[in-house]
Structure formats: structure tokens, C-alpha cells
Amino acid sequence: MKLLFELSKENRKMNLIPPCDVPEYSFDETLLRKEELRLPQISEVDLSRHYTRLAKQAHGVNDGFYPLGSCTMKYNPRIDEEAAALEGFTAIHPLQPQSTLQGALQVIYEARELLCEITGMDDMTFQPAAGAHGEYTGLLLIRKYHQSRNDTKRVNIIVPDSAHGTNPASATMAGFKVINVSSNENGGVDLEALRNAVGEDTAGLMLTNPNTLGLFDPNILEITRIVHEAGGLCYYDGANMNAIMGTVRPGDMGFDCMHLNLHKTFGTPHGGGGPGSGPVGCKEFLKKFLPKYTVSKNMDGNYYLDVAENSMGKVRSFYGNFLVVVKALTYIKSLGKEGIKEASCNAVLNANYLMNKLKGYYDVAYDQICMHEFVLSLDKMKHETGVSAMDVAKQSLDFGIHPPTMYFPLIVHEALMLEPTETESKETLDEAAEIFIEIARMAHEDPEYLHEAPHNCLIRRPDEVEAARKPILRYEFENDQ
Amino acid sequence: MSGYVVNTKQEQQEMLESIGLKSMDDLYAAVPEEAKLKELNIPEGKSELEVIREMKALADKNVVYKHIFRGAGAYNHYIPAIVKSVTSKEEFLTSYTPYQAEISQGILQSIFEYQTQMCELTGLDVSNASVYDGAVAAAEAIMMVQERKRSDVLVSDCINIGTMGVIKTYCESRNINIISVKSKDFAMDLDDLKEKLNENVAGVLVQSPNFYGVIEDVEEISKISHDAGAKVIFSTNPIALALLKNAKEVDADICVAEGQSLGLPLSFGGPYLGIMTCKKELMRKLPGRIVGQTKDAKGNRCFVLTLQAREQHIRREKASSNICSNEALCAMTASVYCAAMGPDGIRQVAKNSASNAHYLAAELSKIKGFELISNKPFFNEFYMSCPRECRQIVQQLAEKGYLAGLPISNNILWCCTEMNSKAEIDEMISIIKEAL
Incomplete structure (x- = not known):
């Protein structure tokens, strides 16, 4: 199939922007771009057909059964898309006065209340853009907690060998050292190995339960107890939350903080790899470290952007992937208490x-x-x-x-x-x-x-070895070769 | 009750019995009784009609401004109809990361096209498939330039406030020392830069146009930084790149940008798009997904996710970043936008935005008390004093449907795009005059 650049013909274009009706400003020559800008020049018809052809070569949830493990490829309800396309959500500037953003702030506030109840957490931030971003944010909560107690020797995060690859990668980004523990013969955490791994240097444990083998670890209460007794905190990787909603909550299994993948468990589409949303929940004692901003409600019932007293700072430009949160809220409202379970x-x-x-x-x-x-x-x-x-x-x-x-x-x-x-x-x-x-x-x-x-x-099968050995990562124009 | 579970209660019971179980509870035998939830305390499920009414009521509580003169990291540009039509196609919307190349050529090719367009805009060699937003792109770029012996990074104090916040968080956890470079007349003070550069400095981050709209002398900053052995990270606005010198022309090593301007709605700050491109030498340090061209077993051109040895699912704790999900659909949005606009269209957007901004600045300057605070050249944003308590003026404009520039202390950071017309600007000027 031809690439956009191969469809391009000089001077083909669409008529999108009116001419300027104020005096045209000319920049000083020294500031101007000299390099040719070789974006495709293409008619609307050709562009439209190009993407229809590409769509035929993609496989979405609506194209058939999608049993991709650990990705929760459930149907994405259409009403969620309709809600997120409402102009009252799409056309608002993030830096408008808060009095003009009450609906948006309420979306975040309501989503927080519902998801705290579903997870057993006390507070939640919607800043993180994806699961891995949530892991990073959650680990910073743990880091901040130990720092606030001047407990600086806690530098290790324990990760089972069955964990998602993002767990150890996030731990490194958050400045921790990763300690791997092996699984037992039933695929669960080996309690003996865990007991040997914890100590005064343990900052926390990252765990997904059900684990990546799809098994619920029956020793879960013992696992979180071992970590807590050693002075560490327990982080729940919510990637597998779709198994347990309404039956058991991370907060009741002994976890102190966690992330959710709204794009897995709460029905928002994956978009070919994103945007997702990875809200992070935590117990009361970690609230004060949450990133900027959280949403609070004052006595008059007005919502406002709040800053936690000992906040870790920012992890995003603004307030997270807001439209994804709108979709998830629509989903939870539709399902309700029986539907979620x-x-x-x-x-x-x-x-x-x-x-x-x-x-x-x-x-x-x-x-x-x-x-x-x-x-x-x-x-x-x-x-x-x-x-x-x-x-x-x-x-x-x-x-x-x-x-x-x-x-x-x-x-x-x-x-x-x-x-x-x-x-x-x-x-x-x-x-x-x-x-x-x-x-x-x-x-x-x-x-x-x-x-x-x-x-x-x-x-047919692509030659991945060649792709990595001699990387071609962009279209090469004829006169560049 | 929800409509998304397909099987009826009776079918569910038959399925349970077929695997030798009696009830749903039997599925959860491994869950300790003491940890089980008695009752989920959230409202009952609702019909689609009830839910959309609730969501509309929430949307209606927000004020949608007719006239927007505020930017500061989020820009009100025109979104061509074709953009939404393409990105709402369910094959794109509902698919996962394209791990299975054989049935994902559509997604993979579109990312390859996006990467090429970002390379063209920025002038650099390699682009990834996106990160979460412009601020995270800047923070990830700082991680890329770290070397064993060089762990400090110099950051201009005129970068976007949100970006600065994210950089601080990311650097603190990696023990990277951020040193702020002072500004002079709202642009980087080159003498201060020279003074602070030394053998510990891994990189210099500069934003242009910067937070106050000023076009920085990035070419000179690059020269000074490279002479001291530091890499240059150029944070920019992708629309400006169509008109002003690109990353290659200013000799930056990495270019990062907030891609929201390329076809994404304002949406209360997200989802947005983190653009990252770099010189070839840094290719293997670039975080996130990258699509490459190769051949299939029959020798036909095809596309795959590549250079995965950098990524978390292979390298685990040694990965270049933890990123997994990115902003793929936003990248596709940017790609459709760039293709629809073409080189002339995007240049036109840049020109109109800059011309409107300069016209507004000139008109405001005619009013006593409104003065440009910096004498440096600016693109589509400018920082201006205000003759009165600026919040009052902003409030009076709001009542007439105008979102004024962003008030910062008693000054205002104004912004124009191609969405603003002469008539609209003139109308705003007369409202301001009346208010004074």
C-alpha cells in the first residue's frame, strides 16, 4: 500500500483556513525556516480513501474475538464515546477559571468516589496517562512516605518474577532497586522467598492479584502482612482488576496504593496503543503526597483544584487524560453496583x-x-x-x-x-x-x-531481525537517498 | 442492569455447570472469606438515556467560550472535519498496540507516516510513536541525555510552568540535578548559561517560543552548549516549526513538543500528545514504541514495532523508560492533521496565528497602560502589562464570552491563533476600552 508521501502531488490541497484579515506579519529573515517542509500534498478524497484502506488493515475489538491476555479487550460502549464528544467537555481550556469548569471538576470528583469504593482506596488522582505512568506515580507515593519518616535506607522494591515488565521498569524510574522473587509451584508468591527478601531496606512490594498466570493468590493477606511487618508498603498493579470487581478489593487485601487501567477494566478504547488513563488510588495516610492537582469540594458544593500538603509535584502538564475519565465515568454509571460485579x-x-x-x-x-x-x-x-x-x-x-x-x-x-x-x-x-x-x-x-x-x-511474517538490524524509521524521499 | 454482558442468566448457569460449578461464588474459592466484599456501595446501573442525560448535565455546567485568547500550553486551533472522521473509525479506535504485524499494517503504517511527518517538521532523524504529553516528553528527553559522568541539566527559567513541574518530579526520583538558567528580558541569559556550563552538565533544555511567547536564540544556545559538551533539548510548538527555524537548523540534539495543536481539542488538558524526535546517534536511547519498515517472508514492504530491546517488556528494570501505552490515537490525529493541512496549510495556520497576535499586541499597545514587557520577537503569544487590576478586565471580558489571556501577577499572557478574526479582536479591544 502506498504511503501518504507517495500519494502526494505538488499543489494538491484542501481549502481549510481563510486568508488572514489583519496585516500580515513578517518575521526577521534570520528567524525563518529555510528547510523545505515535505508534508504530503493531497486532496480530501485521496486522504479519506487512504485511511479507509488503512482501517481495513487493522483489527479492532469490533473485527472479531480478541483474547489478548493481560490487555482486557472488552467491547467499548458507543455511549461513552458520545459523552466524551460533548462540546462542554472537548472545548474547555484547561486554564479557564475554575468557576467555569465545575462540570469537568465534578466528573473527576465523581469518578474518584466511585473508583475509591470499587477499589477500597481512600483517595485517587487522575493525573497518570497510562498504567505504567500510574505505577511510577504510585511508587513515588511510597518513596515520599519513607522520605517523610527519614527512613532513607528503604531502597528496594520487591517484584515477583511473573510481574508485568512495566513493574521493574517503573521501580527503576522511581529511583528504586529491583529485587526479584520467584513464584511457588502453584504460580503464587513463594512466601519463604518473600520472607527472605524483605528487611530494613524494603520500600515496598509490587504485585498484581490475580497474577499474570490468571490465578488469585490465596496467601494474599499473608503476603501483604509480611511486607507491612518489615516496614514496607504494598503496591497493587490494577492491570487485572477486571477479574475481581465487586468481590474483593485491593484495599481489603492489604494494599496501600494502586493504579487502575481505565482502558482495560472500565471499557475505554485502546486507540491502537493509547491514550489510556492510569488513576492512582491510595489509603488515607498517603493522600498528602498525591500529585498536583486533586479535586476537592468546599462547603458551598463548589469543586476546586487542590494541592496535597506534601505533594510529590506534577506528573502531567494539566489534569490527566480527562476525556478518557469521562468515558470511564459513563461506563460505571451505566453498569452500577450489580453491573460492575x-x-x-x-x-x-x-x-x-x-x-x-x-x-x-x-x-x-x-x-x-x-x-x-x-x-x-x-x-x-x-x-x-x-x-x-x-x-x-x-x-x-x-x-x-x-x-x-x-x-x-x-x-x-x-x-x-x-x-x-x-x-x-x-x-x-x-x-x-x-x-x-x-x-x-x-x-x-x-x-x-x-x-x-x-x-x-x-x-506474511515480517522480518523483525532485519528491521532492528538496519532500522528504517521514516519514509525516505528520493532525493535523500 | 448493564447491557454489555451477552450471556443470559440461564446461559451463565449452564456454562457454570458445564465446568462442574454451581454458582459464581465457586469461581472465587481462592479469595479468603475475610477479605471478601459484602456489598459494593455505588448507585444502581442506569439506562443509556438516563446516563447521557447525566453526562450532558455535567458538560453543560462548563462554560464554553466563543472567543479564546488564552494559550500557555493549550491552543485553540481549527480541527478539519476529516481529522475526526478518520480517528473515530472503530478499527483505529478499538485496536490494541500493534504487536501482531500481520493484521495491524493499517495502524503500523499510520505510525510510520506520523514518525516521518514529525521528522519533517522538526528536521531531526528519528521520531518515536509518542509519549503522554509535551511535559513528559521534556522529562523523558532529560533522561535520554544522562551520562555516567554528566548528571546535571540546565533548564531555562522561561519554560512552561507545567513542564517545569513534571521535569522536577522526574529528575528528583532519578537524582538528577536541575540547575535553572536565568533569563534577561524574558529570554535565556547567555552569560548565565556560559557560567553554569561545566563538565557535569549533560544537557540544556530551552523552550522556544518560550512560556512568555518569546522566540529564543536557540542556535546560539546550541553552539555554546555543544562547546561545553552538553546536549541540547529544544522544546517547541509544532505549528511554529512550519514557519520558524526547526530543530535541525538550530542544531538541537532532541526536539520535544506538545502536539495538541495538531488537531486535538482543548479537552480540559488531555488526552494530548508528547512529540519526541532526535538525532540518529541517540536513537537507541529514545523511549517508547518505534515503528520500522521491513519486508515480509515474500519480500513485500511492511511495518513492525522495532528496536524493542530498549523497552520494558524485554529489558524490565534496565529499560530506557517504563512507557507501555502511549497516545497512539493522538499521534494518528496529528498525522491526519498534517496531511490535511499540507505544507501550505500548516504554514498558513502559523502565519495567521502570528499575524493576529501581532495585530492584537499593536492594538492593545495603543491603550494606555498596556505595554509589551519584553522587546524580543514573539510568535503567537506575548506578555503584557495591564493598566488596572487585570483580573477585573479578564472578568469583564468573560461576561461577554471572551476568554482573555492568562493573568500572571498583574500582567497578561495573550495568545492568538487562526481562529481569531480581525472583527473579533476589534470587538475585544472596544470592550476593554469601555471597561477602563
Whole structure:
């Protein structure tokens, strides 16, 4: 397919801006750009068709089953988009007087109240733009807390080996050293390893529960107790929150702070990689360290931007990805108390139903009731047939299914992680099960065919090694080559 | 009850029984009883009609100004109709990060096109696929220039206040020392810069046009900084780049910008777009997703996420940044915007914005007590004194539907874009005259 730059023809253009009706200002020659600006020159028709063609080569939630583990690819309700497109939300300047922003501030205030109740936290900031940004912000709360007590020796953050890669990366960014602890034979935190890891240098623990194997750690209360007794704090990675809403809350499991991924759990779209929103919740004693700004309400019922007394400072230009918060608030209002719990229960039910259907054909990494996702290990299949997790994933593309997450978590060999979400029907799950069973059969009968998969997509497997070895990261114009 | 769970209660029960369970509670057997929630205390679910009424009521509580003369990091530019039409396509809206290249060529190609456009605007070699916003882009750029022996960074004291705030937070946690460079007449004081440069300084960050609208002499700042072995981070406005010297022409090593001006609505501050480009030498230090061109098994051109050895899911605690989700759809928005505008359109936006600002400045200057505070050249924002308590004037303008410039102490930071017309500016001037 042609690139925008290959469609460009000199002097083609759209008529978008009226001519200037004030005297034209001329800058001093020395300030001006001399370099040619080679943006595409293109008609509206060609531009419109270009993106329609590109859209046909993308796979969204509406294009089919999307069991991408740890990403919670649930249906994105249309009403949420409509709410976020209201002019009263899109056309307001972030630096308007606060008296003219009461609706926007109320959105944040209401979202905070609802999400604090859902998570068991006492306060929440909506500044962070994504999950990893939330992790960073949450870890700074922990850092600030220890600093405020002059407890400067606490420099370590404990992270299980099954954790999302963002956990250790965020810990480093927040100025901590990462201590990895191994998992036990059931995929949970190894309590003995944890006891050995904690000490006077422990700043905190980062944990997701259910963990990345899709398992709820039954020792959770003991885990958070061990960390607290050593003087550390517990951070909850909310990436897997879609499993437990309405049944159990991070705040009741002993966690002190956490982030949510509104773009996972609360139905806002992923946009091909963003924008998301990663609000950070915390217990009362950490409130005073929250980033600028939080939203408060005064005696007269007016909302205002507030600064926590010992705030860590800013993590964003303004107040976070506001329109994403509007979408999430719309979603929570729609679902309400029964709907929120129903969503999680059905996410878990759908995962167990699908796992059960695949059991005779694939090895489940940990064969027990799972939460909202489960992990298959294709180690044995690879040994017997040569077919890898990658091959199976790529073959599923030919059947119109978005592949599961591959090779994660790192502690399972040849891992495929499936997360169906609650917005899929029984028929879709039955159909998907049949497809994966068919692929298992193909693996034994014609492994060569699977090594070459996919066969019916727009492109065959890309050469990723070449891409990294000789990076071409922009279009090269003919006269540049 | 919600409408998004598909299976009926009866189907749910059948599915439970098919896996040997009796109730939903059986799914949560691993959860300790003492930790379980008795009741979720939030309101009942509502119908779509009820919900949209509530959301409209909230939206209506905000004031939407007809006439906007305020910027300071968020700019009211025209958004062509094609931009919203493209970015609301559900294939783009609802897809995940394009890990699976075979079914994601549409997304990957659009990011590759975005990267190219950002390289063209800024003049530098490599662009990433976006970070959260302009302030975070500046903070991430400071992380990029860190070297073992050089850990200080010099920052102009005329950069955007929000950007400064984010930089402080990011640097504090990494033990990076921020040293502020003084300004003279609201531009970086080059003598102070020279004085503060030494072998510990990893980089110098300058914003131009700066927070007060002034166009800085970044070329000279680069020369001085490079002579002392420091890298230069140029924070700018992408619209200005169409008209004024770009990052290559001022010899910056990294260019960062708030990309909101490129087709994103004001939206109370987000989602916005962090633009980051750099020279080739720094490519492997650039944070976030990057799309590269390669060939598939049949030899056809295709696109993939590349240089992933920098990223958190591979490198974990040694990654160049923790960023995972970015602002992909905002990057696509910017890309459609740049393509729709084309080189002439974007230059026109820049010219009209600057011309309107200079006209407003000239008209205001005719009123006693309104005076430009700096004599330096400016782009589309300028800082001006005010003859009276400025909040009163701002308030009187607000009552007539005008969002005036941003009051800072008793001065006002005014801003114009192509959205302001001569008639609108003249009308505002007469309101101000009446108010005095």
C-alpha cells in the first residue's frame, strides 16, 4: 500500500483556513525556516480513501474475538464515546477559571468516589496517562512516605518474577532497586522467598492479584502482612482488576496504593496503543503526597483544584487524560453496583469456560480455577511437533481471531495467555475453542504449514531481525537517498 | 442492569455447570472469606438515556467560550472535519498496540507516516510513536541525555510552568540535578548559561517560543552548549516549526513538543500528545514504541514495532523508560492533521496565528497602560502589562464570552491563533476600552 508521501502531488490541497484579515506579519529573515517542509500534498478524497484502506488493515475489538491476555479487550460502549464528544467537555481550556469548569471538576470528583469504593482506596488522582505512568506515580507515593519518616535506607522494591515488565521498569524510574522473587509451584508468591527478601531496606512490594498466570493468590493477606511487618508498603498493579470487581478489593487485601487501567477494566478504547488513563488510588495516610492537582469540594458544593500538603509535584502538564475519565465515568454509571460485579464474574466465567474446552488439546500451565485469564504452555506440543506458541498464534490470524498474548509471563515456557472478557457470548467462545482445537490437530498433522502461518493475511511474517538490524524509521524521499 | 454482558442468566448457569460449578461464588474459592466484599456501595446501573442525560448535565455546567485568547500550553486551533472522521473509525479506535504485524499494517503504517511527518517538521532523524504529553516528553528527553559522568541539566527559567513541574518530579526520583538558567528580558541569559556550563552538565533544555511567547536564540544556545559538551533539548510548538527555524537548523540534539495543536481539542488538558524526535546517534536511547519498515517472508514492504530491546517488556528494570501505552490515537490525529493541512496549510495556520497576535499586541499597545514587557520577537503569544487590576478586565471580558489571556501577577499572557478574526479582536479591544 502506498504511503501518504507517495500519494502526494505538488499543489494538491484542501481549502481549510481563510486568508488572514489583519496585516500580515513578517518575521526577521534570520528567524525563518529555510528547510523545505515535505508534508504530503493531497486532496480530501485521496486522504479519506487512504485511511479507509488503512482501517481495513487493522483489527479492532469490533473485527472479531480478541483474547489478548493481560490487555482486557472488552467491547467499548458507543455511549461513552458520545459523552466524551460533548462540546462542554472537548472545548474547555484547561486554564479557564475554575468557576467555569465545575462540570469537568465534578466528573473527576465523581469518578474518584466511585473508583475509591470499587477499589477500597481512600483517595485517587487522575493525573497518570497510562498504567505504567500510574505505577511510577504510585511508587513515588511510597518513596515520599519513607522520605517523610527519614527512613532513607528503604531502597528496594520487591517484584515477583511473573510481574508485568512495566513493574521493574517503573521501580527503576522511581529511583528504586529491583529485587526479584520467584513464584511457588502453584504460580503464587513463594512466601519463604518473600520472607527472605524483605528487611530494613524494603520500600515496598509490587504485585498484581490475580497474577499474570490468571490465578488469585490465596496467601494474599499473608503476603501483604509480611511486607507491612518489615516496614514496607504494598503496591497493587490494577492491570487485572477486571477479574475481581465487586468481590474483593485491593484495599481489603492489604494494599496501600494502586493504579487502575481505565482502558482495560472500565471499557475505554485502546486507540491502537493509547491514550489510556492510569488513576492512582491510595489509603488515607498517603493522600498528602498525591500529585498536583486533586479535586476537592468546599462547603458551598463548589469543586476546586487542590494541592496535597506534601505533594510529590506534577506528573502531567494539566489534569490527566480527562476525556478518557469521562468515558470511564459513563461506563460505571451505566453498569452500577450489580453491573460492575456482573462484568467481573462473567469475565472469570468466560475464561474458565474457554479453558475447560481447550484442556484436552493444550496443556494448561496451572490446572486450577482461573480468574479472568489463563495461560497455556505449548512446551510439550513444541517438543512433539515442533510447533511453537508463535506458530499457533499466527495460525489463529487466518481464522480471524486476534492471537493470544505470546511468551508471557516469562516463567511459563511457550506461553499463550488468553483473556476472553465478559463481553463475548457463549457462541463466540465455542467457535474460538473449535478453532484452537483445529489448530492443535493441524500442529500434529502438518506442522510445516503452521511454521509458515499466517497464509491468508495481507502480509506474511515480517522480518523483525532485519528491521532492528538496519532500522528504517521514516519514509525516505528520493532525493535523500 | 448493564447491557454489555451477552450471556443470559440461564446461559451463565449452564456454562457454570458445564465446568462442574454451581454458582459464581465457586469461581472465587481462592479469595479468603475475610477479605471478601459484602456489598459494593455505588448507585444502581442506569439506562443509556438516563446516563447521557447525566453526562450532558455535567458538560453543560462548563462554560464554553466563543472567543479564546488564552494559550500557555493549550491552543485553540481549527480541527478539519476529516481529522475526526478518520480517528473515530472503530478499527483505529478499538485496536490494541500493534504487536501482531500481520493484521495491524493499517495502524503500523499510520505510525510510520506520523514518525516521518514529525521528522519533517522538526528536521531531526528519528521520531518515536509518542509519549503522554509535551511535559513528559521534556522529562523523558532529560533522561535520554544522562551520562555516567554528566548528571546535571540546565533548564531555562522561561519554560512552561507545567513542564517545569513534571521535569522536577522526574529528575528528583532519578537524582538528577536541575540547575535553572536565568533569563534577561524574558529570554535565556547567555552569560548565565556560559557560567553554569561545566563538565557535569549533560544537557540544556530551552523552550522556544518560550512560556512568555518569546522566540529564543536557540542556535546560539546550541553552539555554546555543544562547546561545553552538553546536549541540547529544544522544546517547541509544532505549528511554529512550519514557519520558524526547526530543530535541525538550530542544531538541537532532541526536539520535544506538545502536539495538541495538531488537531486535538482543548479537552480540559488531555488526552494530548508528547512529540519526541532526535538525532540518529541517540536513537537507541529514545523511549517508547518505534515503528520500522521491513519486508515480509515474500519480500513485500511492511511495518513492525522495532528496536524493542530498549523497552520494558524485554529489558524490565534496565529499560530506557517504563512507557507501555502511549497516545497512539493522538499521534494518528496529528498525522491526519498534517496531511490535511499540507505544507501550505500548516504554514498558513502559523502565519495567521502570528499575524493576529501581532495585530492584537499593536492594538492593545495603543491603550494606555498596556505595554509589551519584553522587546524580543514573539510568535503567537506575548506578555503584557495591564493598566488596572487585570483580573477585573479578564472578568469583564468573560461576561461577554471572551476568554482573555492568562493573568500572571498583574500582567497578561495573550495568545492568538487562526481562529481569531480581525472583527473579533476589534470587538475585544472596544470592550476593554469601555471597561477602563
